[in-house]
Amino acid sequence: MRFARHRTDQGPRLAVLDDEDALIDLDTEPDLPALLAHDGRLRSAGEVALRTRRRVTPWAGADLMAPLDPPTVRDFSTFPEHTAGVVKMLDPDAEIPAEFWEIPAFYFSNPYATVGPHDDVEIPPGCALFDFELEVAAVVGAAGRDLGVEDAADHLAGFVVLNDFSARDVQFHEMRMRLGPAKGKDTATALGAVFVTADELADRRSGPSYDLAMEVRVNGELIGQDRLDNMAWSFAALATYASRGTWIRPGDLLGSGTCQGGCLAELWGRHGRDHLPPLRPGDVVTTSVELLGGTRNRVVPGPPRHEILPWRRP
Structure with a gap:
């Protein structure tokens, strides 16, 4: 099944999509993680909505939101070609770190930073190197702790396209402290x-992932493309590592990391900083992934940066 969330006169509503992509509102709360927490409840609600069709909204008339507000966001690194390009931005002689093949490393992103598929995106204060990152995120369905790889896939309910906007100059500055991003x-x-x-992707299963085409464009120009099954780590492996020594819970996002050619930093590392410009106000970033849909976000000016200083220096 496929689900979307949209704004209505009665507030946000979660809806199931029919075969013509019309949104059929569920007769329940618009909280996807809460529905995922109860085995079978989301599917049951979707089946009832498709049968009764109490409120139907054409796709073209829907004011679409992000389908969920994730309680946590872990963003991994699983595409070796992407990593090989990014590391060269800071060191032209750098190679893929050995650790890439030892653990599916991740950082915690900010769930409060979640925006919808068509929302405007502000440039962060003080950022001059604004970037995008094309990914797919697995959404945790059943809670689990210390999962094995053979069991972890059963804890993943489905998938959503993710575009991790990044302030590269801010990121590289703060990571000199060996913290972050x-x-x-x-x-x-x-x-x-x-x-x-x-289950919608079962027939596209391929190795550790799914055989789905991915692409990202800026102002209509194709910037990068890849296939999701070029991941070196499976989504089950991501869930296993995320749950090591702790819990993953319904609605948590596990990002695949950026695909090859899926961001400017990788291309800067491969071809030099003059290869493509960073994002500027007015740019429109469009992502798409087969069977999963995509995003289309316009970049707008952000607020000024407020200076902060330490209260003492050596």
Whole structure:
């Protein structure tokens, strides 16, 4: 099944999509994580809505939101070609770190930074190197702790497109402290309009992932493209590592990390800083992933940066 959330006169509503992509409102709360917390409840609500069709909204007339407000966002690194390009931005001789093949490393992103598939995105204060990152995120369905890889896939309910907007100059500055990224990833994470349950992708299963085409464009110009099954780590492996020594819970997002060619930083690392300009106000970033949909966000000016200083220096 496929689900979307949209704004209505009665507030946000969660809806199931029919075969013609019309939104059929569920007769329940618009909280996807709460529905995922009860096995079978989301599917049951969707089946009832498709049968009764109490409120139907054409796709073209829907004011679409992110399909969920994730309680946590873990963003991994799973595409080796992407990593190989990004590391060269700071060191032209750098290679993929050995650790890439040892653990599916991730950072915690800001769930409050979630924006909808068509929302405007502000440039972060003080940022001159604004970037996008094309990804797919798995959405946790059943809670779990210390999961094994053989069991972890059963804890993933479905998938959504993710565009992790990044302030690269801010990110690289703060990471000199061997911490982060933090403020470099703190402003906007756009989610695709549609949450797609895992069973919808079963016939596209390929190795550790799914055989789905991915692409990102800026102002209509194709910037990068890849396939999701070029991941080196499976989504089950991401869930296993995320749950090591702690809990993952319904609605948590596990990002795939950026695909090859899916961001400017990688292309700057491969071809030089003059290869493509950073995002500027007025630019429109469009992502798409087969069967999952995509995002279309316009970049707008952000607020000024307020100076902060330490209260003492050595």
